[in-house]
Amino acid sequence: MLRLLVLSVCVAATVATNTLVLVDTLATRETHSIFLKSLQERGHEVSVKAADDPSLQLSRYGEYLYQNLVILAPGVEEFGGALSVETIVEFVDGGGNVLVAGSRDAADLIRELVTEVGVEMDEEGAAVIDHLHYDANDDGQHTLIAAPSSGLIESDVMVGPSDGTPILYRGTGLITDAENPLVLPVLRAPSTSYCYNPTQAITDYPHATGQNMLLVAALQARNNARVVVSGSLEFFSDAFIMASVQTPQGSFHERSGNGKVVEALSRWVFKEEGVLRVVSIDHHLEGEKHPPAAYTIKQDVEYKIKVERLVAGSWKPFNTTDLQMEFVRIDPFVRVTMIPNSEGVFSVTFKVPDVYGVYQFKVEYNRVGFTRLFNTTQVSVRPFTHLEYERFIECAYPYYASAISMMVGVFFFSLVFLHHKDPAPKSKAE
Amino acid sequence: MGRGVLVILALLGVCSALSPSTYLTPGDKERLKLVLEPAWSLSDLAQVLYASAGYKHLGQVIPNVQGVCNFIKSSAGDGATVETLFLASSAGKALGCPIEASAAAIQAVSEAIREGASSQELYHAVTAATNLGVALDTAKVLRATQLALKKDDSVLSLGYAFHVGAQLKGEVGSIFERIEDAVVQADEVDGRMLQFEGGLSITALVLSGAYKLAESSNKTPPIKPDQAVKFANYLMTRKSVQMPKGVYYLLEAVSMFTNNKFHVPVAITLASNVAISADAPTVQVRVTDLKGNSLGPLKVTADSATRESDEVVIISKEKLAPLAGAEGVYELEVMSRGPARGFYRLVVSADASDTRLVGHTAATLTFKVLTAISIQSVEIGTADSDQSTAPSLQRVTYPSTLGENLAADQHQRVMLRFLVRDTASGRPTRVHQAFVKITHVDSAREIIFVAETDANDLYKFDIDVSSSVKEFGGVSGLYSVELVVGDACISNPTLWHLADISLTFPDSSLSSQSSPNEYTYKVRPEIKHVFRSPDQRPSSLVSTTFTVLCILPLFVLLIMWYKLGVNISSFPFTFSAIVFHIGLAGILGLFCLFWLQLDMFTTLRYLFMIGVVTFFSGNYMLSSIAAKRMEVA
Numbered sequence A: 001m002l003r004l005l006v007l008s009v010c011v012a013a014t015v016a017t018n019t020l021v022l023v024d025t026l027a028t029r030e031t032h033s034i035f036l037k038s039l040q041e042r043g044h045e046v047s048v049k050a051a052d053d054p055s056l057q058l059s060r061y062g063e064y065l066y067q068n069l070v071i072l073a074p075g076v077e078e079f080g081g082a083l084s085v086e087t088i089v090e091f092v093d094g095g096g097n098v099l100v101a102g103s104r105d106a107a108d109l110i111r112e113l114v115t116e117v118g119v120e121m122d123e124e125g126a127a128v129i130d131h132l133h134y135d136a137n138d139d140g141q142h143t144l145i146a147a148p149s150s151g152l153i154e155s156d157v158m159v160g161p162s163d164g165t166p167i168l169y170r171g172t173g174l175i176t177d178a179e180n181p182l183v184l185p186v187l188r189a190p191s192t193s194y195c196y197n198p199t200q201a202i203t204d205y206p207h208a209t210g211q212n213m214l215l216v217a218a219l220q221a222r223n224n225a226r227v228v229v230s231g232s233l234e235f236f237s238d239a240f241i242m243a244s245v246q247t248p249q250g251s252f253h254e255r256s257g258n259g260k261v262v263e264a265l266s267r268w269v270f271k272e273e274g275v276l277r278v279v280s281i282d283h284h285l286e287g288e289k290h291p292p293a294a295y296t297i298k299q300d301v302e303y304k305i306k307v308e309r310l311v312a313g314s315w316k317p318f319n320t321t322d323l324q325m326e327f328v329r330i331d332p333f334v335r336v337t338m339i340p341n342s343e344g345v346f347s348v349t350f351k352v353p354d355v356y357g358v359y360q361f362k363v364e365y366n367r368v369g370f371t372r373l374f375n376t377t378q379v380s381v382r383p384f385t386h387l388e389y390e391r392f393i394e395c396a397y398p399y400y401a402s403a404i405s406m407m408v409g410v411f412f413f414s415l416v417f418l419h420h421k422d423p424a425p426k427s428k429a430e
Numbered sequence B: 001m002g003r004g005v006l007v008i009l010a011l012l013g014v015c016s017a018l019s020p021s022t023y024l025t026p027g028d029k030e031r032l033k034l035v036l037e038p039a040w041s042l043s044d045l046a047q048v049l050y051a052s053a054g055y056k057h058l059g060q061v062i063p064n065v066q067g068v069c070n071f072i073k074s075s076a077g078d079g080a081t082v083e084t085l086f087l088a089s090s091a092g093k094a095l096g097c098p099i100e101a102s103a104a105a106i107q108a109v110s111e112a113i114r115e116g117a118s119s120q121e122l123y124h125a126v127t128a129a130t131n132l133g134v135a136l137d138t139a140k141v142l143r144a145t146q147l148a149l150k151k152d153d154s155v156l157s158l159g160y161a162f163h164v165g166a167q168l169k170g171e172v173g174s175i176f177e178r179i180e181d182a183v184v185q186a187d188e189v190d191g192r193m194l195q196f197e198g199g200l201s202i203t204a205l206v207l208s209g210a211y212k213l214a215e216s217s218n219k220t221p222p223i224k225p226d227q228a229v230k231f232a233n234y235l236m237t238r239k240s241v242q243m244p245k246g247v248y249y250l251l252e253a254v255s256m257f258t259n260n261k262f263h264v265p266v267a268i269t270l271a272s273n274v275a276i277s278a279d280a281p282t283v284q285v286r287v288t289d290l291k292g293n294s295l296g297p298l299k300v301t302a303d304s305a306t307r308e309s310d311e312v313v314i315i316s317k318e319k320l321a322p323l324a325g326a327e328g329v330y331e332l333e334v335m336s337r338g339p340a341r342g343f344y345r346l347v348v349s350a351d352a353s354d355t356r357l358v359g360h361t362a363a364t365l366t367f368k369v370l371t372a373i374s375i376q377s378v379e380i381g382t383a384d385s386d387q388s389t390a391p392s393l394q395r396v397t398y399p400s401t402l403g404e405n406l407a408a409d410q411h412q413r414v415m416l417r418f419l420v421r422d423t424a425s426g427r428p429t430r431v432h433q434a435f436v437k438i439t440h441v442d443s444a445r446e447i448i449f450v451a452e453t454d455a456n457d458l459y460k461f462d463i464d465v466s467s468s469v470k471e472f473g474g475v476s477g478l479y480s481v482e483l484v485v486g487d488a489c490i491s492n493p494t495l496w497h498l499a500d501i502s503l504t505f506p507d508s509s510l511s512s513q514s515s516p517n518e519y520t521y522k523v524r525p526e527i528k529h530v531f532r533s534p535d536q537r538p539s540s541l542v543s544t545t546f547t548v549l550c551i552l553p554l555f556v557l558l559i560m561w562y563k564l565g566v567n568i569s570s571f572p573f574t575f576s577a578i579v580f581h582i583g584l585a586g587i588l589g590l591f592c593l594f595w596l597q598l599d600m601f602t603t604l605r606y607l608f609m610i611g612v613v614t615f616f617s618g619n620y621m622l623s624s625i626a627a628k629r630m631e632v633a
Helices: A002-014 A033-041 A085-093 A108-116 A238-242 A258-269 A394-419 A424-429 B002-016 B026-041 B045-058 B065-075 B082-095 B103-112 B119-132 B138-151 B155-166 B178-184 B200-217 B225-237 B244-258 B466-472 B540-564 B575-596 B600-632
Strands: A017-023 A044-050 A068-072 A097-101 A119-121 A127-129 A145-147 A167-169 A174-176 A183-188 A194-196 A214-220 A226-230 A276-285 A300-311 A314-317 A324-329 A331-337 A345-351 A357-365 A373-382 B187-189 B193-195 B267-270 B282-288 B299-307 B313-319 B329-333 B342-351 B363-369 B373-384 B392-396 B406-408 B412-422 B433-440 B446-450 B458-464 B477-486 B494-503
Touching: A033 A044, A033 A238, A033 A258, A085 A097, A085 A108, A097 A108, A097 A258, A108 A119, A119 A214, A167 A258, A174 A214, A214 A258, A226 A258, A238 A258, A276 A357, A276 A373, A300 A357, A324 A345, A331 A345, A394 B540, A394 B575, A394 B600, B026 B045, B026 B244, B045 B065, B045 B082, B045 B244, B065 B082, B082 B103, B082 B119, B103 B119, B119 B138, B119 B155, B138 B155, B155 B178, B155 B200, B178 B200, B193 B225, B200 B225, B200 B244, B225 B244, B267 B363, B282 B342, B282 B363, B373 B406, B373 B477, B373 B494, B406 B412, B412 B477, B458 B466, B575 B600
Parallel strands: A017 A044, A017 A068, A068 A097, A097 A226, B406 B494
Antiparallel strands: A119 A174, A127 A194, A145 A167, A183 A214, A214 A226, A276 A300, A300 A314, A300 A345, A324 A331, A324 A357, A357 A373, B187 B193, B267 B282, B282 B329, B299 B313, B299 B342, B342 B363, B373 B392, B373 B412, B412 B458, B433 B446, B433 B477, B477 B494
């Protein structure tokens, strides 16, 4: 399974990736040209189609035609062709990556789709409003948010290095379950923002307020498929990428942070960034070269794992100081941090626990932005054979001594008992 | 009154939709220029044409004109196709360096104008011929065009035919008649745009062709003014185009709409910020053509300005004054009329003697009037849940923070009251956002509550500590209380840290619910296996003592025997006796060997061998001893 996964990642890295872009109107091709062009420049085979195109299909004869799906069609009421929410969810289950953009007036279809990946869009007509963080080009309702970059997730892999430029956003707010560890808050709303219909007075508690509201959310599923959901279609648009930002607090930025974030985020979602793989595993007794049939308790074992990371389309040694190895028999008995070298080989030496059974060497590396690295190797650990115990125990000397004295005694006693010649009675009788 | 409003609204609905609400701003022009710029690497003739014509429309200076001209001339050399000649000659015309017609080129162009050619080929040939100064036979071209249209009467084909017709001298009525055929095929989008199927290039081609044809034949085209405006609206929605070809067509059509004898759509846009406040009390309106050029002095009037929330009209039929120093910009002072806070709909019309102008009436613009607010009568405090005692409230004034920390436990309520006062009117007012943000100081976890108003517009916020355990996650500690007051129509949205409060929740299960999540992104704690420590052993003194004690009886036995005079004098020196005793010693020795190194099976094998020998020799020896005793007895 893992080998298959590694293989498929390899294939994805070398062969051009097919990306299907669904749009409401073909004009989106022009309004989002920078985004689409950057995909093409990075080797994607981009096909732009209307979301209600009757010829749409994701798979043919059981094989996926595309690795990535971009849905820039918040208004689509029903997908065309063989596409539906179910097939898109299946596509994600099959390892496909999806990028979805919504809007204030996103259709129910898009809402249903994002609910499947653990994200909820606020109700129709509601817009993210922030009276303290808006851009000067706002139309008056303060719905053009200049979100401070401090709301970005702390992951260079996902959003690139932060440079403090605000990010423009106009759209609806996203609500996620904070307990769901698979959904990542890529961009949090400023704490003074809220999501409500700007033309209606607030009568009910808004569904999303402050930092609990997300502007961009991401899901990395357990099969490493990635999904990014944004409540704003314009977030990816040329207009926002090229726009300057003027905040009410008076700071001015020549360019918004959107370009950088969109570029980094699209690299991440289409698995061009943050992809790890296990190349090889090696374990043996310390000082030896090959693994034994079984380890004995209390032996010193050396474990090595080689990990590579996809960097600009090629595999390079991975380097981190927090990769851990567990030695697991139902529960982990040992968990140690491994020492990396420049070749991407992580190694550790440890003593096998004094409890025998069937164990696994388990490496699980789960960090924000990276694919989940998971590898197990099963080995058995046996107890000492009778010969391997300690032989002469000092406190057992009385036992040894008594046994030997007994044997010596038996020998002499039998000799004496059988062959004693009693001279005394004769002399007494005499 | 009501009906009047309805009528006005209906009028607005129809008319406002028909005025272009945007034009090519300097930013747009800059972006379009960037799209065209790559053509100057002079690799593709078509791109050079798009860029040359586009730069001309944008009023930009073309870099290295001479180099570009040479490139064009070289590409239109001998053996050039009609299409190349068309591109080169059109680009040459746009650049101002017309290329000279070689005999071969003239011949190629003349031959291309034949019956059976498509209207696009005819367009290329006719344009090339016009540019090269080749005389055209109007009748022949017309015949060929009619044939082409008979074969293919699509909108695209018609568009090319219009361009052909526009370049002919003499009677071209047969083509002019077809303009109507094309226009009726346009699709209406949202009731405010008209486009031809196929998008920007076809729409722009047909439009520019139709107007050019109408100009050359000196007849008003069969396009109604509102249709012209709708076409203009469509073109404006496509100003984000990123293909050089699209930019070329867009600019051709937009330029045509700014400079023709029939229809010039007027864009009425807001020149000032959408927000009007005491600091910026005027609304500024820009009246331009689609390219953003001034249309000369106009009489611009504000038909009405209506507040959106309650339809109160604050302005009607007022003339806007031209703004000094900015051509095409007109301004209207609003704040002196004491408008209430809110969004306003401004309907603007421009009157002009120029009859070509279309879409210049009843353009709807939106502006908003901002006023400042102040937060007053702020009281914060705690009260007992059972209301046994009067609440203790303390006053805080903006922007200071309450000096002492408040404290509340599960038997108490936290209360906050405040008034938001409009500083312009002096009356209490309601705002869109009046939130109380309570942030846990250590974890920065924030909980937001909405303050509610009563009938007197007094904002109240009141939570029962014991019933809000869930919101706070049951985490006790110091919290900061901040007030967020915001509205689209206030000039000073406020985030005010007004107090700190220490909340104490009962130690419920909620706080201890932080179960270790199995799926974590963090480094897990290291686990070191604890090996079972070896059992405590007695000291070697004890074992040595007991070893000695264990051996001692053997020595006692030997000493006693010695004292008793034990002997083995009756040892029969027979073979069996010697073998038996050696065998017995051997068995005992084998036990020692078994303990030290042998395994069970080897031991049993040796034991069997020694045992058999010892058994028989022992048996023989014992029976001989017994026989001897019988003898003695």
